[in-house]
Every structure is written in structure tokens, then in C-alpha cells.
Amino acid sequence: MPLPTADTPWPPVDTRVLTSLADWDAWYSAEPERLEQRYEGRGSLEQANRPAQYAGGLRGRLARWFWGQPTPAGEKSSKLHIPLAGDIARTSSGLLFSEPPALISEHQGTQDRLDAMAKSLHPTLLEAGEVCAALGGAYFRVVWDDEVSDRPWIDTVAADRAVPEFRYGRLTAVTFWTVLDSGDTNDRRLFRHLERHEKGRIFHGLYEGSLTALGAARPLADHPDTAPLAAMVDAEGGLDTGAPAHLTASYMPNVRPARAWRHIPSAAYWGQSDFQGIEGLMDALDEAWTSWMRDLQDGRSRIIVGDHLLQSLGPGKGVRWEDRRVYTGLNMLPRAGDPDPITSVQFAIRVKEHADTCAALTEQAARQAGYSASTFGEHGDGQAVTATEIKARERRSLATRARKALYADPALSDILAAQLAVEAGFRFGVTGLDLSVPPKVEFQDSVTEGLGELATTAELLRRAEAASTETLVRMQHPDWDDQQVTAEVAAILGESGRAVSDPTMTGAEGPGTHGSGPVE
Template sequence: MRDVLIEPNTQWPPPGHDRLRTHWESWRAWWSGDIRELKKYTPQTAPGGYWERKRNKPGGREIHLPLASDIARTSGELVAGDTPALDFGDTSLTGQWDDLSQTIGWANRLIEAAEVASPLGGSFLRPAWDDRVADYPLLTVVPGDEALPEFRFGHLWSVVFVEELPPPAGWKAQRSGEVWRHLEHHELGQIRHELWLGSSSDVGRQLPLAEHPSTNYFPHQIDTTPIRPGLLCEYIPNYLPNPLVRLPLGRSDYQANETFFDALDTSWDSWMRDIDLGKNRLLISREMLDPVTQTGGRGGFLGRGRKDTPAKAFDIDAEVFTPLEMPAEDQGKPAPITPVQFKIRYQEHAETVAALIEQIVSRAGYAPQTFGMHVEGQLSGTAMRRREHRSYRTRERKRRYMRPPVERCAETLMLINHVMFSGPKPTKRPTLAWRETDQADPKETAETVNLYRQAKAMSCYIAVAMAHPEWDDVQIKEEVARIEKEEAELMAPPPTGHEPPPGTDPNQPPQQPEDDQ
């Protein structure tokens, strides 16, 4: 079966997702914070802005506030910072999964997938195996802009993962701009590997996998039906729907925020310019200065050179402006020293920057308090949660989209471990539950539990589960047993000294000594 067929010498990238590609380049630039990438790609979605001006007129200060990167990192921590618990319906299988997940680095992969999905709208979980690398299944995260997916009825039908490779050692390019590509086709029941040599706009020609050291150990085709029917990889959308496309490709947290990102960098640049201009300087007459010479080099002065020319270059760090022709107040006397101190518009810039940050994080679906804004004073856990309600709602929405593919991916990893490494076989798909460890203040939880217990409206089991939401059923029951034992010991009557010895029946009368009979 060949769901995605790449023809030689055809357009690259293939038609489809064209509208998103421009945005992907821009979003990745904002996410990286790299100045060259910002100048190259962000003008496509923020025309006429700060970075387009910097691209057309290079030089001078170039400043960037990495709020976009902070949003992606915060999204990853909110969504997957608390590793979900997976229940396979069997205690031994769940224990085997816990050990396997620690070996695979499951928690790290989920955080990566959530962070990647924030700027790019989605990410892929790609299970793999290679006994030359490890004796257990492997899991990698593929960004959404490095794949060519095909959907049917809203479900992932096939996907091609694209990786650009460096030229092999000793390769002499036949033409400029050559691009080596490794295409990994994931289709129903199989995985295919292909090596192509083309250009940035042309897929070129297919070569044997042995032609490149990065692909020479891949088989051309792998039958995946012994593991499971269907695809092995999973797509995690950031959240849906996406108004840019009709396909179920996730929506980026940066979508519709590009011009605000650009305005934020403009505001920071203006603020720094005010600080430069606000340096205290003195205006004095030329007659009050010592003569200096110019070196003749680019921007050089205050040194020996080929010309004895007074320095005329403007030094923004100088404490004195030189030289100025100023009329003397009295005949034969130089003009007085005149201090100059420009106003630094700190308050105006601070308010502008704060307003832009608040607009950006709110449009991305988060509360400003999540990013350290408006948190003056000491607040309880409940008060903070109420302030961050928008962030928690966004987190829950992303988790609902993340749950089904994560459950299927965990099942696939267990099946790979069973087929390839003789591990236990799962009998059913696991059920995911997020561990909630940051939901309430411990003091407020204790007060709530105490009120319910006094009103006889909560059992000891529910009280322990509410106080320790991260515990499983076994841990809760063990704690309940310990509590009941301690309560029974406290409620026992005090000793009187006439208690029967341990191990005797308290209902039998004590035996008389033989001498008294």
C-alpha cells in the first residue's frame, strides 16, 4: 500500500498545508528567538513591523523579548508537568508499564510534545525500536512542521516525516543548493524509508538508502502488522479548531499574536533608546577641551593617527559632548558648562509593555498571573487558582485533546516491548488519569476535610483521597487502615492494672493458685 507517493522532480514541499507553512516559519522564529530567523520569517505575518524595518535597514540595536518562548515552555509545564498515571487494568501490567516508562523517558517526551505543540499547533509521538541502540522501545517527538499528514474523517490516516540531512562526507555537490532528505512514510501496516536528493523547491531523485550514512542501516520497508493494525504514530493537536485550515491540524498559541509580538519588541527598543538618550551629559565650549587626534580607522578617535584632526565622532557613552562653538558670556571667557538630562519615559514604557504582555498571554489562553503579573500581596492557593482560572481551563482543554493519542501511544509501546523484546502483552488499552498536585492550598484542603468530617458528610477514605490526590487506591486504603488503628488506640480505656495477661481469654475467671485450693 502506498498512500503518499512522491514523484521524482516534482514540487517541494508537495501541495497541501500551503497556508500554514508561512505561519510555521514565523512561529518557529518567534519560538527560537533567533535574531536572524526573526528578520527572515516574521515579516511574512507581521508586515511593516519592527523586524521588517530591521531587515531592510540593518545596523543599530536589535532587541527581542522572548515572551513567545516563555509561552511554549509554560504550556508544556502546565499540560504535562504532572506525569499522568496509566492503568492497564492489571496490577502487574501497570507495574511493568511504570518500569518501562521510566526507562523510555515517558514523562520527558510528554513535556516535549506539549511544548512543541504550543508554537507549531501540534506534534507527533513516534514509537520506534532498534536493538542496536537499546533493548526497549524508543519514543521520539516530531514537530508538526516536519511532517506531511493525511487525515480521513478527522483521524490520522498516514504521515510522512521529513528530515533534512547534511551532505555525506566527501560528497561533491553537482549543483548549488542541493538538499538531502530522509522521508519516513508511516502507513497502515507498514513503515517505508526513502532517501532523496533535490533542492529547496524540487524533491529531486530517489537514491538507495546506503548512499547516506544516516539512512544506510534502515530497511526500505517494515511490516508493522505483528505489532498492531493501523498506524504506530500519534498526532497531538494543541487544540482545535484551527480557523486557518479545514483540516484537523492544531491551532498555535501564537496564532493572531504575531503583530503583538512585533509591537512588544518595538516597545522594548524604544525603552532602551530612551535610556541611551537619557544619559547625563555636559555641553562645554571647545576652548575648554584638550586637543585629541583621530586614528583614521572606522569610528576611531582619541589616539595617534595619520591626521591631527579633532575628533568629531559621536560617542553615545561619552559624558561630554564635543566640540561645540558656544559664544562666551564675557569677552575672552569661555561659555559656562551646561548640563543636559533627557527624560526617561519609564512609566509610559512600562505600562505599554505590561499591556502588550497581558494582551498576548490572554489571547494565547492564559491568565496574566501565570506569567507573574498582578500577584501583589500574599494570596491563598484558592485565590491564586481563581486568578489563574483561564490558564487552568486552557490546560484542561489541551489535555482532553492529548488524552486519546497518549493512551494509544502507551499501548503501542507495550506492544512493541512484547513483540520485539518479549515483554508482557497488554490485554486492553490503558486509561489515563492526570495527577493533580497543584490544585489547592494544603491548609485550605485540611480545613475543608475537617468541616466535612465534623458534619459526618465524608468518609475517611474520601478524606484521605482528597488530601492526597496523587495516591492510588492501594495507598489510600493503607493510610485509612493506619488512621483507624490509631483512632482505636486513642479511644481505648486507660489501663487499670487488673487486665488479664496477653493471650488469655478475658471472659474466663482467673485461676487460683494451688496452695489456696
């Protein structure tokens, strides 16, 4: 049985990798509480502060990040968080998948099926793109449920919920796991559902353990979430997918190589997160933003008054300055050393200094992650710009997008081929699909030219006689099919007077009656 049969530490991944994944997940979550847990106690709820935070030297200095500084006892945390990490992940996904990629097959029946899959696949790609940028990679898997759909579909799994197996950089098998609800809030038991994908086979297992240990194997029927699988698997806990030549899972790395992990054998082929190396910049950004907001609080106008102007609250109850709109006249005589018994205090708010610091940190973090600052709205004046100007301004972001597309292309092609193979297998028996060639994936341009730019380009190409009318029409309307393009070409040539009859098709009823059409 490929799944574990005895108790083992879980997940079976190098601790350095697990630590990085947990840190990136905390930044991606945009939750200050999780960041405090990660950097004050490394995720441990029992240990609020690490001893290293009070140590000197390099170790203590690194531990005392802004989010690693313990909050003094009795005080409420005033740390603020700018969700730059989530913005980076969302931007990466938008650059890559804001326009759904074209799924192409030369076989008409397969193309019809790909067209039907494209609409439901688009949200999955956007989700996978975010998780991929945040955690360094994402997985696609083929799933099916007869109660939900009569066809299989593609699901996505985050990198911190999978244990992959690579051979020369190619994914050969992967085990996904899901933590299941025990049903008892006071129960410290932890149920995990393991799902292992191999070529032609999927294995399912249920385990009862703890936070760090897989525990003992249990029958699938012991938990309501896995009980339906008990009747589907064989004696080995597996089931045939109907596609023996295909792995029903694929891995989409964010970018490679992962600089921090390339010397770790078990993670050498994992992707690199966009957050890798910029955690300190994001931490400094939160510190600068918190300082800015603290300036606003400290800069509130206050007044200082003499003791004799305060109202007594009674013996042992202190005094206070009563804030009224109208006061009775105070017959106060000036005294030496106390010419003005009421003093107004207004501290300066360092707006420009903080704004410049935050902008510089954001720009540097975006650059290190592979993006142009303008992609995040920096340096924009609000004026309309052309697509050419946008591409020049966001050259770095578009280069990163093109690099990521190189890794996403084979992952999508493989999982689409696997889904088609499962549909054509014995489980679903779909006919009319061509499985000999994997589908092609073409990523669409995230920055498109406007109508005016396209018209100018078409006019220049027409003057230079460098493009036909059909080519120009397709350039203006890339979403049109052949029938729409042909009709538009005929209309343009007819209106311009450039449509002539084919002399070889002239019949008795007059020229152009049979086979006449626009000829350039």
C-alpha cells in the same frame, strides 16, 4: 510503494500553511536574526528587503512591521526581542504536563509496564507540549533500536516535519522527514530521509534534492544515517511493526479548529498555534521594549562645551574634550550670550510609559492566546496565596489547559496502545500484556492544595460525616498505594480509640485475636 517515486515539490503542503509555520517557528526560536530574515526577506537569505516594505497603502503598512523594517545600510541593528512566544509555549506545556499523567490499566501486567514507561515518557511529553503550543500540533511515534534499548519507546516530532493524512478528523497515515547532513559544507545537495507510518507498516526512503524539491530516490545504503535500515526493509522499502491493527504514530493537536486554515482542505484538521493572531502584539512588544532601551541610551548624561575648551589633536585631526578627574584652573571671564561654557544634558527616561505599554501588550497577547496574565507573573504582589485563590486568578489558563487535555488524551492513549502492541508482537515477543483495552490517561491537577487547606477540608467532611477515614487519608496522600492507606487508617483509628474487634471473629484466645481490625 507508498513513498514518492518521482521528483515532487517538498514539503507537499499549502504555501499559506508553510508560511505560518515558518513564522511561528521564528517567534518560538527567540532569535532576532531569524525574525529579521522572516519579516524582511520571508526567510530568503538572498533578498534582505521586500519591495512591499517601500510600497504605500495597506500592503506596505502590513509589510513594515517592526521586525520588517529594513536596517539602514551601514548601521547595526539595535532591535531587541522579548521571548514571549517561548514563554507561552513553555507555560502551556507546564500547565498540561508539569505533573506526569497517570497511565492506568485494569490488567496488572500491563499496569506494571505502564509504570515503567511513565518516567522516561515524562520528558517527551514536556517537549511535545512546547512544540504543540508553538506550531499547532505535535506527533508521537513508536521507535526502536536494538543498539539503544531492548524495548521500543515513544518519540516526538514537530508539526513542521510531517505530512499527515486524515479521514474525518482521524489520522490514518503520516510521513515524517528529516534533513540529513551531506557531509560537504559547499555541497548544495539536500538529502532527506522519509519515514511513512501506516497501520502495521513503516516505510523508509532516501532522496537527494534541493531546498524546495524532493529530488530523486536513492538507495538507503547511500547515506550513513540510513544505511542500517537497508537490511531491515523489504523490496517495497517497508517493514512490519508486529502490530497490524495499530498505527505507530498519533497526532496531538494544540486546539481545534485552526481558524486560519479551516478552509484549506489539506490542513482543515490541523491544530491551531497559541501564536496565531498575536504576532502583531508580540511585534509591538519588541518595538516598545526596544524603545525603552533606546531611552536608556539616549538618557545618558552628556556635556556640551565651547570650542575653546576642546583640545586640538593636530592639524586635520579634529578636537576632543579630554575627560579627566582633575583639571587645572581655567581663568574664564563671562561673556554675553555665553554665561556657562559647560552645559550638562540629561534626557528623561520614560520608564512608567514604557512599562505600562509592555505590560498591556503582554496581558493582551496572553489573553488572546488563552491564558491569564497572572500565569506569566503579571499583577503578582509576592504574597502567598491558597490554591483556591490561584484557581480563581488563573481561571482562563486552567480552562485552556482543560481544553488542551481533551485533545492530548486520545493521542497519548493511542500511542501507548501502539507501543504495547509492538512489544507484544513478533519483534519483541513480550508476554503478559493485555491489548484488548487501550490504556487510560488521567491528567493531574497542576495547582494542588496545601497541607493546611487539605486539613481544613478533611475536618469539615469529618464533622459533616460525609467521608470515611479511608477517603480522608486518600485525599491527604493521593500518591499512596492501598497498603499504605490501610496501614494509616488502622493507625488513626487505633490512636483515636475508634478501632473495635469484629465480634464474629472472637476466638478462644480472646476477643480480637483472629480477624480483629479497625471498624468505623
